[in-house]
Each structure stands twice: as C-alpha cells, then as structure tokens.
Amino acid sequence: MATDQAPDNNECANHDDQRRAVASCLLNYLNVHGKSKQLFSILRFLAEETLSNLEEGKTPHFNYFAIRTSVTGETQGDASAWFSRYWKEICGDFKLRCEEGIQKFAADQGLSFYPWIQKLESDGGAGNQALISLVALPLSAPVTTDSIKHFVPKHDIAYIPAEKLELSWWAKLLFDQNRIAGGWRKWILILGPIVWATTIGLGGVFLLYLLGLSATPVTTRDVVLLIYLGLLVWYASRLIRRFTHLVDDRMIVASETMITSKESGVCLELFRPNGGVSDAPKIARMIKYAAQCPICGAQVLLDRGEPDFPRRIVGRCQESPREHVFSFDRTLMTGRWLRRLEL
Template identity: 30%
Template sequence: MEVNQSHSAIKCGAKFIEEYDGPSAHTQPYDVLKRIFAHGSRQDGSNDEAVVFTWQDLADDADALDEGKRLKRNIKKAIVRLDEHQDKLNEIATEYNLKYRPVIVQLETGGGSGNLSRYKVQPVIADTKSVVKASEVPEGYIRYSLENIKKHNRLARLINGFDATGLKFHALTGTVLVAIILGTIISIAGLFSLTAQTSVFGLLSTLLNTSLALGALFVAFSPLYLCITNRIIVAPTILVPSNLHTLQLEYSPTDKKRADGSTVREFRIVSYVSKCSICGDRVEVENGLGAMRGRLVGRCNASPREHVFTFDHITRLGAPIFSEYQEICATSLRN
C-alpha cells in the first residue's frame, strides 16, 4: 500500500465526524464512527497498513456490561451510515488536500468469544474533480453536497436507479405520450359535453368532473414529465420517507451510452443539503415561491422565509436571493 493512504483516509473520516451536523449527527452510529476514527488516529501515523479493529478496541465501560452486543449492532449501522456520505467525504478530501476517503469493511465474522469480528478502514481514492473548494466559493454563496437516503420505501426503491435503456426507455416515453393523449381526449370530451348541457347544474357538474380528471392525470404523470424536461424536481411526497422533510428526484446521466452515442440517464432520489452562510443552520432544497416559482431553492431550517438561496445541481452552488443578505454575508466575511 502506498505510504500515508491509511493516514489520509483516517484524517478524512475524522474531519467528517467533526463537521457533520445533520439530523442524525448525535445518534449512536455516528458516535461509533467517531470512536473508529479516534482509534485510527491513535495508530502510528507512519504505518502504511490499513487500520483494523474489533468491537473491543472501541468499547467503553458501558459496552462491557452486555459484552458489546449493542456496540456490535451499531458498528454495522455505522458502516452503512458512512457509505451514505461518499459525496461529503469527497468534499472534505478536496478541502484538506487528501487523496483518500475511508470505507469500512468487515474482514471476517466472529464465531464465538475467542473469534471476534474484525473490521478494516479501507482507503479509497477520493473523487475530487467535481468538488468546488471552499476557497473558490464566491463570498456569501453556499456549497451543496449530496446525502444518501438511509432507507427508501417500496415505490422509491422501484424508481431509484431506473435507467432509460432498451424497453424501459420505450416504456418511459410511451407513458409520457399516453398521458398527453389522455389529457387531450379528456379536454376534448369535456368541451363537447359542455356544449351539450342545457342547465347551469349540468355545466358546473361537467366542468368539475373534467377538472378533476385532468387534475388527477396531472398529479399522476407531471412529476415524470417535469423530471425528464427539467432534470431535477422536488420528489413527490409519496417517495419521501416519513422522517424526512424533502428529497429531490433527479434524471441523472450515467456512464452508459446508447447506440447513437447519446448518454443514458437514470432516475435517482437524492438529498442536496448545505450549511447556511448567514446563520450556519442546515439548508434543504424545496420548490421556490413568488419570483422563484418554477425553480428550486435552498431554504434554511432556522429561517426558511428569509435565508433563501438559489440552487444549481450542476455547479452545486447557491447565492442568497435577497440582496440585504448578500451585503450581510460580504460584511461578515470582510470582518
């Protein structure tokens, strides 16, 4: 192994735990991650071997009471949680000029008290090409990063990772066309029905029924159409787990190519988040209102009406929308 790979990965993980302030930051899996990287930091910095540990290396007095049963469960959860933050780890690696980010893997499963499960902090080359350094972010702007979702519901699992290739591509385009045709048929049928009515009640009833049918069609199919055309939208509520406020549905390019050379895209359910440059609270992406209607914006959890930012999923940067906060950010940075 190249010298300092392990040191680089451990430092990246330790910085992540130090800076992470998401909604689960104070839960037990993240406490276990903190212990893992603290244990790794205590190892010889010149050692180029990956850090290997068992639950006993992380245990405190409370863990000894149940022979580490709860700690073992939380180690497994911690492995999953860390994998959910690959984007943030790449961002931290870029920020601190580190070449590697950590991945925790289980080496072997213990078969009794004398054969403990062993885990390794595996260094993986960080993807630093697409990350904007904090020093390069314009003053007052925020930098968005991706947080993976811990657990999708059944419908979300069907959609997440659905790539538009082969029969699936034809089914996708066919669904959009069918929705457009149905909307046209309902509209024409509604107009004909209106002309045939002879009473006010009949007119109102027909208008209401036609509007309900078109509304139901719009609710059912518009997210698909809007996501394909706009590339990213706020995910429909039915796709969002009950413990989360908002997610995004993204029509993202993949490494696959069609026969004509065009890029294959796939649907991804993602969560773009940031840290408010005004107050430091968490920023989440939602639909814009007023002058920002039709666009996505970042809203601060502490002040969602005032601390509002633009959102671009390509550059992953956002600027304060209200001019007074642009001035506040500029002043605070100068001071």
C-alpha cells in the same frame, strides 16, 4: 538527546493535529448528513471521544465495550458480536454510499485527507478486543474529463449526495436499490404523466360531449360534473408542466407521492453516466443533495425556488428557509447566496 527527541515530538504533535482535523470533519459531516441510526451514533461517539481524549492527552482508541455502552447503554452480553454487524456495514454498504461524499466534504473544508474508521486487531487472548479509532486517509486525485470541471468558480456552499433516502412503495417498483430507473422503467416514469394527461383530456372531452347532448336546464349534477372537469384539467396541466420541466431542466423536486412522509429535499434527475461525457442514454434517479449552511451551520436541502426564484431549484437552510437561500449548480455541486446581506 533533546535534539534527537524533537522530531518524534513534532511527529506526534502533527499526528494529533491530523486526528483533531478528521474528528472535527466527521462531526461536521454528521451534523449535516447524519441519521438517527446506531451506525451514525457509533461514528458520532468516535468523533466526539477522539476530540475529548486528545484534549486530555489520551490515545483515542476505543474497544467494543466502550462503544456499545455509550451508544446503547448496555453493559452485558458480547460487545464484539454487537459491533461486528456494524463493522460489516461500514466496510460494505456504508462505504459504497458515503465514502465519496465524505471525501468531497473534507476537500470542501480544505483538507488533503478525509476521516475513516480503522480496526487495530489485538494479539489475541481472553478478554482482548480489537481497538477502533479514526484514521486520516489521503484524498483520491479528482478525475476530470470535462474541461469545465478544471475550474470551479468562487462559491458560498458545496453540496454532496445525502444519506440513503426512503421511497414510497410504488416508487420502489420503478427504482432499483441505487434509486436508478433505466430502460423501460425510465420510460414508464417519463411517459406515464403524458398517458395520464391524455386520458384525463379525453375524459374531459367526453364529459363536455355528454353535457352538450342534454336538452334540460343545468342541474346540480351538471355543476358537479363541471367541477370534476375543472379539477381534471388542472391535474392534467400539472402533470404536463412537471414533464416539460424535467425534460427542459433535467431535474425537478420529487413529488410527495414518490417519497415517504419523513423525507424532504428529494429530487428527480435525468443524467448521463460517467459525468455526462459518455454516449450512454440518460437515466432517471432519485437523489438528495445536502450541505451545511455557512451562516448558521444548519442543514441545507434542495427545494422549489418559488415564489422569489421561479423555475429554479434552490438550497434552503432548514433553520432559516426564507433568508438563508442558495443557488444550486448540479454540475459543479456548488451554490452562491441568493440573499443580499444587510449590514
């Protein structure tokens, strides 16, 4: 009897180990990419309580009431109706936005599966609720159409697209819900700085022309006009520089005017669909990449490399932004540590 029972015990142990792995993976993912929204609070509850239940030898299945009580503190009302709207988001918008990133995050941690959420329907009857739990799903086989992607060099950090970001009101007019600007919107975005710089340049020439016509000594008004002219020239050169950097480097850190005051680490990128192997024209998108710092575990976001790494976009740890600095390869989505470790 003991011999017959051993495979079952081993299977259960392996299943529990897999659950621990996906719960830990999801918790690490939330520490880097999570938001302060109830949906992410639900995911954090599932990850933390799964680990806790497994330590206590309990089955990590949770009903709607337990989830809602932990997330909101409410004990009255229909918990099923409360959870249903989040379940709809998990199966819809959240799945489209985040499932691929979670898969890559799990693969970077050496797993062959990734965490997801499943619903175990009840048999019905008054008071019976469906149970929610974490499940390990197999990773999709990577699709590599470019030969360079068959070999990923040694790296210290791996980036994935971060959670949904908030654009400023005027940027929302140019970018769709996926934060992509194509067609005429892309050309407005790219050629807009050129038009502004040209207009500013013509305005500067006109101001110099007016000053040249004056036969009177330099007045306070003339000095103010010269100051305005200097500011306009500086602003025009800044616009031209951003335009040339975007065209040459394919990616720049997004202007503060394009995002809300709460956002950071957002970039403006030119890319071709389907991994750059198609003949489709390049399109522009707003994107935010993030990673987990391998040194301290904090979130790493992209930022300008200046002054130490000019003309580069680097990953900066949010807890030690001057010391924990990493390179960023937007093709391989990896980076190396740019600071030498002093022992």
